[in-house]
Amino acid sequence: MVGIEPLHNLLTIYACGPTVYRYAHVGNLRTFLLLDLITRLAHLNGWKTRVIQNITDVGHLIDDSQVDAQGEDKILEQAKLEGKDPFAIARYYEAAFHRDLAALNVQPADVYPRASESIDLIIDICKRLQDQGHAYVGSDGSLFFDANSFPTYGAISGNSLGHLRPGHRFEGKSDEAKRFHADWALWKNAGTDRAMTWPSPWGNGFPGWHIECSAMSLEHLGDSIDIHLGGIDLRFPHHEDERAQSNSAAGREVVKHWIHGEHLLFEGRKMSKSSGNVVLVSDLIERGLDPLALRLSFLESRYRTQLDLSWAAISAAHKTITRWRSHLAEWRSIETTISEATQAWLTHGLELLQEDLNSPALIQLLRRIEKDETTPPDQRAIIFDFFDHFLGLDLGRLPEHESSAEIDALLAERESARRNGQWKIADELRNALAELGIEVRDTATGQVWEKR
Ligand SMILES: [Zn+2]
Structure with missing residues (x-):
């Protein structure tokens, strides 16, 4: 520093x-x-x-x-x-x-x-x-x-x-x-x-x-x-x-x-009770967003600049973290040594942070390395793993499976409501699933679903 x-x-x-x-x-x-x-x-x-x-x-x-x-x-x-x-x-x-x-x-x-x-x-x-x-x-x-x-x-x-x-x-x-x-x-x-x-x-x-x-x-x-x-x-x-x-x-x-x-704005206004735009960690969890998406959103701007946050930005950060986690799961290899090029990336990334915590520049660097075909996957994994000590995004965690116990339970419940002719309940469950990003369609052979 x-x-x-x-x-x-x-x-x-x-x-x-x-x-x-x-x-x-x-x-x-x-x-x-x-x-x-x-x-x-x-x-x-x-x-x-x-x-x-x-x-x-x-x-x-x-x-x-x-x-x-x-x-x-x-x-x-x-x-x-x-x-x-x-x-x-x-x-x-x-x-x-x-x-x-x-x-x-x-x-x-x-x-x-x-x-x-x-x-x-x-x-x-x-x-x-x-x-x-x-x-x-x-x-x-x-x-x-x-x-x-x-x-x-x-x-x-x-x-x-x-x-x-x-x-x-x-x-x-x-x-x-x-x-x-x-x-x-x-x-x-x-x-x-x-x-x-x-x-x-x-x-x-x-x-x-x-x-x-x-x-x-x-x-x-x-x-x-x-x-x-x-x-x-x-x-x-x-x-x-x-x-x-x-x-x-x-x-x-x-x-x-x-x-x-610096201050945080939310959708253009200072966050305050009187503005009615107070957002808590529990609000993210309720929306099915990883709280660490908030952490990444913060890291994407300099601490001493005002940040105007929005739900769209947090959702985008959620997607980035999920993508990075699945990349990392693929990229990692057991037998790995750090190449000279990788060492240079690590030094460069650290220098960015020493300059008054330039975390947005570090994240841009990682986005570049993510797509850089000349950096072998195992080396990309080393770089992401190293900087996660600073980012704290749990990139080593396996991405959440497409489905979840909650979604599975709702689908089963809806299938049985449909079979019993309880159309109103089936519709309510369809809406609940849509909230979780699951689109359900009814076919002659039963319901099918896909993630939007
Ligand atoms: Zn004090």
């Missing part, structure tokens, strides 16, 4: 994890995949990795610009909505997050620290910041970070303090509790009539979202971290605030590289 030089071949990465109050949609998953791609490339480079991804299970408000202690926590709100205990909500969606990652072949992080289990660490760093003069107690009893005490605020996003206008994003009555409009809460004093609170030197309350990441990254990775990752929407204010806190506490520049994944 050009420009990245891990000390002693150990690459340390911190990735901002999910706030576990709902299922991750595929836009969120695109950011989580970026962590996996960097980790896999590091391994291909022969480096070791230490990867930490936090689980935010407390303290992320509906609108974090409202640092008001009465502000609604995303998890508390969902708990109210579902009529469940907030910790039950958090654990449920945390488990769903891990299932989604597994479906996309994302290799697990080394540690997934939970904010709710890191409260002592968070209180420690808050105390340190207060002792150092970077934090003060506001008129509502909450502890605030003094943005003006950190001269290089804005270095990641370009939003320096002089450019931030009061009232632009900081509204709400809690503004009255702090000294300066761009200051933010490290610990929110919340009294006792609220779930998910803990005792602290600043009263019973809960941590701010930004300080969670500073506390957990410093604890698990120390004060020199190679890469800090997150979606582009976290660049400001979340990462600016994290940087101010971590650098102030550690007395040094903690993170060497901030890397941000």
